[in-house]
């Protein structure tokens with residue numbers, strides 16, 4: 489059942505204690521690679537300046553994990569974007585990405601990168617519309633091919649989307 493949440497969403501950076509709830513969110517969306525609960529705790533502890541939570545009535549219903557490339561700080565790699573099934577198609581992912589890019593930790597970011605598998609239609613829509621609405625160029629290259637994943641994992645290709653250069657502040 490979709491929930492109309494136009495006014496009640498809270499956007500904030502995660503903390504380590506959010507790890508278990510984020511893990512449950514990713515598990516329940518069934519579209520992303522499910523990392524360990526420990527991984528989501530680490531993200532909330534060490535990378536939380538470039539991660540974002542969306543919360544509705546105390547429940548975590550959205551999550552973005554990202555980090556700036558250690559080799560090139562102008563590049564923000566967006567690792568995962570997830571919104572609960574009950575809250576999708578309401579602009580929550582775009583709001584999380586917009587709020588994230590306005591964070592002090594993202595000042596100076598000129599390229600947004602992400603790998604998006606063909607079946608991840610929601611992230612396809614998010615990244616391409618985000619770029620189009622701001623007239624920012626976007627490119628797609630090979631990324632991580634299915635053949636890079638373990639045999640029998642049935643993992644899809646993970647093409648690399650790059651949005652940029654971002655000239656003006658988002």
Ligand SMILES: CC(=O)NCC[C@H](N)C(=O)O
Pocket residue numbers: 519520521522566567568569570602603604605611646
């Ligand atoms: C943007 C996004 O959510 N990419 C997912 C990459 C990968 N399949 C994962 O789930 O970590």
